[in-house]
Amino acid sequence: MNKLDIEEKEILAAYDSGKTPSVAGVKKELARHRKVAESTFKKDARINIRIASRDLRALQKRALAEGIPYQTLIASILHKYAEKRTT
Numbered sequence: 001m002n003k004l005d006i007e008e009k010e011i012l013a014a015y016d017s018g019k020t021p022s023v024a025g026v027k028k029e030l031a032r033h034r035k036v037a038e039s040t041f042k043k044d045a046r047i048n049i050r051i052a053s054r055d056l057r058a059l060q061k062r063a064l065a066e067g068i069p070y071q072t073l074i075a076s077i078l079h080k081y082a083e084k085r086t087t
Helices: 006-016 027-039 052-067 070-082
Strands: none
Touching: 052 070
8 A cells, every 4th residue: 555645645634524625617627637648648659679588578577566568668668768757
């Protein structure tokens, strides 16, 4: 189970107590965010690369531990690198 930070605990407490305010136009906002997410993660190109079998096995092992397909893990790594978020 993930540990919650202070902000997350405050949000959970507000939700549990019923003190979370309604957001005006929430359905419209959700639809907008959904559309942005779909376009961001749309996979519309294919590549074919050669990598060392040892690296592929390591990626497959990491993906298995994460519970995701190894292709998804590789795509995520490449996306983070392209977006300069490789920390």
